[in-house]
Amino acid sequence: MGAVREVVLDESVLFAEDAVGNPCLHPASASLLRRLRHSNLRVGICYEEDDTSQKASFVQGIAATHSLDSIPLSGTDEDSLQKFLVAWNGTGSSCLFITSRKIELFFSKLRNIGWIIVYVGVDSNVATDSGFININTVQAVPITICNLNKMAMHEKPLVIGYIMKPSREEDFSERGAFPLYPTHNGLLFLPLSFELPLARQIKQVDVVLHKATDEIISIDTSLDFSNGILFSKGMNELKRNIEDIPDCCVIDSLNNIYPLLDRHKIQEILCKLDEFNIKGHRKLRAPHFLKVDNYDYTCLQDQLSEAKLSFPMIVKPQVACGVADAHNMALIFKIEDFENLRVPLPAIIQEYIDHGSLLFKFYVLGERVFHTVKKSMPNATHLLSISAKSGSSSIFFNSLKSLPVAQEDNISAGCVEHSNHSIDLDLVSHAAKCLRKWLGLTIFGFDVVIEEGSRDHVIVDLNYLPSFKEIPDSDAIPAFWEAIKSSYEYWKATRAPKP
Numbered sequence: 001m002g003a004v005r006e007v008v009l010d011e012s013v014l015f016a017e018d019a020v021g022n023p024c025l026h027p028a029s030a031s032l033l034r035r036l037r038h039s040n041l042r043v044g045i046c047y048e049e050d051d052t053s054q055k056a057s058f059v060q061g062i063a064a065t066h067s068l069d070s071i072p073l074s075g076t077d078e079d080s081l082q083k084f085l086v087a088w089n090g091t092g093s094s095c096l097f098i099t100s101r102k103i104e105l106f107f108s109k110l111r112n113i114g115w116i117i118v119y120v121g122v123d124s125n126v127a128t129d130s131g132f133i134n135i136n137t138v139q140a141v142p143i144t145i146c147n148l149n150k151m152a153m154h155e156k157p158l159v160i161g162y163i164m165k166p167s168r169e170e171d172f173s174e175r176g177a178f179p180l181y182p183t184h185n186g187l188l189f190l191p192l193s194f195e196l197p198l199a200r201q202i203k204q205v206d207v208v209l210h211k212a213t214d215e216i217i218s219i220d221t222s223l224d225f226s227n228g229i230l231f232s233k234g235m236n237e238l239k240r241n242i243e244d245i246p247d248c249c250v251i252d253s254l255n256n257i258y259p260l261l262d263r264h265k266i267q268e269i270l271c272k273l274d275e276f277n278i279k280g281h282r283k284l285r286a287p288h289f290l291k292v293d294n295y296d297y298t299c300l301q302d303q304l305s306e307a308k309l310s311f312p313m314i315v316k317p318q319v320a321c322g323v324a325d326a327h328n329m330a331l332i333f334k335i336e337d338f339e340n341l342r343v344p345l346p347a348i349i350q351e352y353i354d355h356g357s358l359l360f361k362f363y364v365l366g367e368r369v370f371h372t373v374k375k376s377m378p379n380a381t382h383l384l385s386i387s388a389k390s391g392s393s394s395i396f397f398n399s400l401k402s403l404p405v406a407q408e409d410n411i412s413a414g415c416v417e418h419s420n421h422s423i424d425l426d427l428v429s430h431a432a433k434c435l436r437k438w439l440g441l442t443i444f445g446f447d448v449v450i451e452e453g454s455r456d457h458v459i460v461d462l463n464y465l466p467s468f469k470e471i472p473d474s475d476a477i478p479a480f481w482e483a484i485k486s487s488y489e490y491w492k493a494t495r496a497p498k499p
């Protein structure tokens, strides 16, 4: 049996009726359709031709929404089968027919031409063999396809189990990052579900790719961050499983991720870069900073001076991500602005770098380094005009939502475009390689601003598994796959020998 490239979902596994008898889509089926849509498989929906017109138009609407084919099935006789096959017009590779209706005659005809029937439902009488598979719920469809494709491929693909918040999974999935048919470098992607037993799922994968910070409930900053994290129930179960199954490559290990949760640790890492400046190149450095546990500014001025900090400054929560207020920060212009400052404590006070409102976002995917230029915040003089207009001296904002931009900020796209000539890419790429070695992370991002005047390249932020949305899919996705494969190969070559 060849690898599965095509899947037809019968309406019986997708639709139900709501309280008033109208057709509706099972939530689990909706999630499955979203995943299959971007799985690099050809997917269709089959519906009974004599369905009510309301049902037929509902099915066709769902198919159109998910960019899937919709194929009518008029009956189970030979003629209906031929009409169905002509309408589907399959490539002849192994095709799955996923249903919870028992149409024996139709099944045997399909199996005779190499299709595989996947019956969804709990029925002990169902005999299973290579052409007939029984699963309990539609949530087991991806793992079924994955296992069939693992068995069918001459060179065993590497199965990457992934888990992240739905919006992030959708972002990656829409870019084609999670195919259920092997990539050119032999990877298969399988969504892990907290709603199914994790131990069984993890045994099916070679790698677990996760964004654990998506599963943080809260962080008790009175403890060392890694001990203060309260994860979701599902993430705690995943942690237990990956700790119990040493034979599972994790991208990336939690211990390597924890420092990027903490802007204080990030500053300490970035300050190490000061030693790595290359003669004849611009200086690469971290911002001057001070960590504070309170905003009592009566004794703060000396500490600020000692830390070489002068106004304006930017105040960020020490917690860097994972919780809602990790991106609530403020620009402050005088010592009194610490009064009633709403930035969560403990906080990191950073020098504000005048950087002409241009931000260079770098993304490290394994060996590859990409960057994009984005509009940022204006120089201090412009910021003062914003604060003057706002009536309050300090400027409070959420960096994930919007940055304070001066009205008269005249950075046009052209300036962003020309800015590429101002950054020392060799210097930053060298720094990226150092950071990759120190952090032990497969995919991470960092933000660079160039100080006006000195032209110092200042790294103001480090992020774990960012979205690199702005990098073209044609570059980013193959690099994403290569980074994962290289990390796995490095893990395999360096892991402790099996007992």
Ligand SMILES: Nc1ncnc2c1ncn2[C@@H]1O[C@H](COP(=O)(O)OP(=O)(O)OP(=O)(O)O)[C@@H](O)[C@H]1O
Pocket (backbone or CB within 6 Å): 287, 314, 316, 320, 326, 327, 350, 351, 352, 353, 354, 355, 359, 375, 376, 377, 399, 400, 403, 447, 449, 460, 461, 463
């Ligand atoms: N020290 C600084 N001097 C000047 N501008 C800064 C400084 N720190 C941050 N910025 C600007 O503010 C933006 C948000 O800051 P930062 O990147 O630290 O926030 P974040 O919440 O970590 O964002 P991300 O979504 O990238 O994780 C930066 O992208 C940059 O434009």
Ligand SMILES: O=P(O)(O)O[C@H]1[C@H](O)[C@@H](O)[C@H](OP(=O)(O)O)[C@@H](OP(=O)(O)O)[C@H]1O
Pocket (backbone or CB within 6 Å): 168, 213, 214, 320, 321, 322, 323, 326, 400, 445, 463, 464, 465, 466, 467, 468
């Ligand atoms: O959601 P938390 O755990 O707070 O972490 C954020 C990161 O700090 C940001 O770097 C991510 O933004 P980018 O993916 O654009 O880098 C941001 O990605 P998002 O905006 O796509 O959610 C978040 O991952």
Ligand SMILES: [Mg+2]
Pocket (backbone or CB within 6 Å): 447, 461, 462
């Ligand atoms: Mg940032």
Ligand SMILES: [Mg+2]
Pocket (backbone or CB within 6 Å): 320, 321, 461, 462, 463
């Ligand atoms: Mg960040």
